[in-house]
Amino acid sequence: MRDQLALRSVIGDVLRQRRMRQGQTLRQISAAARVSLGYISEIERGQKEASSEMLAALCTALQVPLSAVLRDVSDRLVIEETRLSRHSGDERRLALAVESIEQQVPLGTSDRHGDVVVAA
DSSP, rough: OSSSSOOOHHHHHHHHHHHTTTTOOHHHHHHTTTTTHHHHHHHTTSSSOOOOOHHEEEEEHTOOOOOHHHHHHHHHHHHHHHHHHHHHTTTHHHHHHHHHHHHHHHEEEEEETTEEEEOO
């Protein structure tokens, strides 16, 4: 069980890091999101699953788009899955899966000002 990846732990880590980078306390986020401090703490520690509505409320309180949080979670999952696959010998299979996903998702390109433009 130790090597299994818990999505709720990754989500909690991302939310906690975002909050701490902003210098916000659990109490501040709790008040802004109208969610109990204890519940947010459990989410951040990976002990509770956050519903989509809860994630939206926390992202609003953090003033960060849900898509940015989910992107951070996705990036961490790739890193963790790669780490875990090395232990199980599944590196090639994971690399093929990531390559397949990258081919299906249009990546953003930069315009002349360096802003990312996402293909529609």
